[in-house]
Amino acid sequence: MKHIKITTLLVVTVSMFASCDFLNTSESTYYDRSELLYDPSKVTQLCTEVYSYLPNGLEGIGGAMHDAATDDAIHINNTAAIQRFVNGSWSPNYVVDDVFAHYYKAIHDANFYLENCLGLTFEDWKYTDGFQDTYTSYLNYQYEVRCLRAFYYFELVRRYGNIPLLTKTITKEEAQKAAPVSAENVLRFVIDECTDVAQHLPAKTTTLPGGAANMQRVSKGVALALKSRATLYLASPLFNTSGDVAKWEAAATAAFDVIRQASAFGYALDNDYKNLFGATNNQSSEVILCCPEGKTTHFESANYPIGVEKGSGYTCPTENLVSAYEMSDGSSFDWNNPAQATNPYKNRDPRLEMTVVFNGMQWPAKIPVETYHGGRNGQPLLNATTTGYYLKKYLNNKVIFEAGKNTNSFDHNWILFRYAEILLNYAEAMAEAYGPDQVVSPFTMSAREAVNLVRSRKNVKMPDFPTGMSKADFLARLRNERRVELAFEGHRFWDLRRWKALGDMKDIYKVNIERRADGTLTFAKEKLCTYEITDKMYFYPISNAERYKNTNLKQNPGWGE
Secondary structure, three states: OOEEEOOOOOOOOOOOOOOOOOOOOOOOOEEEHHHHHHOHHHHHHHHHHHHOOOOOOOOOEOOEOHHHHEOOEEEOOOOOHHHHHOOOOOEOOEOOOOOHHHHHHHHHHHHHHHHHOOOOOOHHHOOOOOHHHHHHHHHHHHHHHHHHHHHHHHHHHHHHOOEEOOOOOOOHHHHOOOOEEOHHHHHHHHHHHHHHHHOOOOOOHHHOOOHHHHOOOOOHHHHHHHHHHHHHHHHOOOOOOOOOHHHHHHHHHHHHHHHHOHHHHOOOOOOOHHHHHOOOHHHOOOEEEEEEEEEEOHHHHHHOOOOOOOOOOOEEEOHHHHHHOOEOOOOOOOOOOHHHHHOOOOOEOOOOOOOEEOOOOEOOOOOEOOOOOOOOOOOOOOOOOOOOOEEOOOOOOOOOOOOOOOOOOEEEEEEEEEHHHHHHHHHHHHHHHHOOOOOOOOOOOOHHHHHHHHHOOOOOOOOOOOOOOOHHHHHHHHHHHHHHHOOOOOOHHHHHHHOOOHHHHOEEEEEEEEEOOOOOEEEEEEEEEEOOOOHHHHOOOOOHHHHHHOOOOOOOOOOOO
């Protein structure tokens, strides 16, 4: 009888490019296939394993966030792997964020589940306590797994473009011959899968047995949120090379499908922007899906300012990002305005102080941060910020590392989808398809109205975008809105690529702050560095190690053969 190796708590699969075994884990416990699928708890483990591949952007790439490879931030460590994105050392032999095998493992596990775990009845368990609740959840698993598989394909296609599309488990020999299909076909697969599974998934997973414990499971809203993102990418210049307006119309429709059902799904903009990034953000009505990291202090120690106990100050926001935050009256910040340059953090978009630590802010304790030259948190201290800023978003200042005090851990949940993104997706797609102010049936809201909803949350209250803007002006300002609203949530890195706008991040700026003898400060915007930007960077190189295993994989343009 064929056996499958499985650990008591977790099933771990190997890459389809490395083995044709179904599962390869601990040697400690063995179950044959019929025994595995006989027990509903073990089938649940197989479903749970598919969830385990969801990304956590707080951990990022060697501890660095994707934003540190954009014009929104830098990583203070010049030798960190994230630097390969921008210093010219990235290559098929020297990859970074190489998740090719990782997500194909996830897809393998999903395919295994869908081939082996459907249509089970668990006859010998029917009269056990709680069986009906267990079985109700089991019936939902197949649609959750399909949605997760679609998500992993989305993660692959936006990195690598044309890739193999595998919807069944395959042997090692088959894996070595798997041919890629076009990126458009992969994205259409993602869209079609989301469309289909949304018909079967519950509007709210909290209605499933277990209630609130199911909060982070895949729901109908999650499937439609992924569909919205995938259709937006498919409509964007990187994938929509012909400028087909119908693709923007489809993207608007996909986003509107979430918006029109938001009440049924329980989605709404959070009144408090800060709620989205604290220990209980998973409970916010705005969060559609997030990935829990658990109770940790790691993100705080990595990103508290230098000069704060155990602070490493890894992620340093740039002046590029800070300058993107408007004045509180909706006008652009301007370094050429003497009043603004003298006091650059006064009367700004409230989201700035909720996202970035700047000079004079009391953070993380009631001690003003000093990022000026010679300050307690500034240069020339070793590893102090070179941009003049530190990160605040996602950090919990209740984490205290001071000697003699208890260091408490707090939950951290990385947001994968939230409702504000859907509104911004809708605004972009509507503006591209119809213009900023037009409302075309069956839609009930214009692009301008959608973005104004995001700007009007109670503790932000930025002025509305006005009527009558040109399409070009609206889209430019919308891109800026997306930048500040979604800063440090992993979007800027990908938005610049799908817009084919990597040239916008070439020059990186800092703020230089000097303290005069009388204690007053001077602020000046200065260039920090220039990145190595080329067109080949729109897609990742496929590592030579993967291409050695499968010679049918084609290298992306510009990365050699």
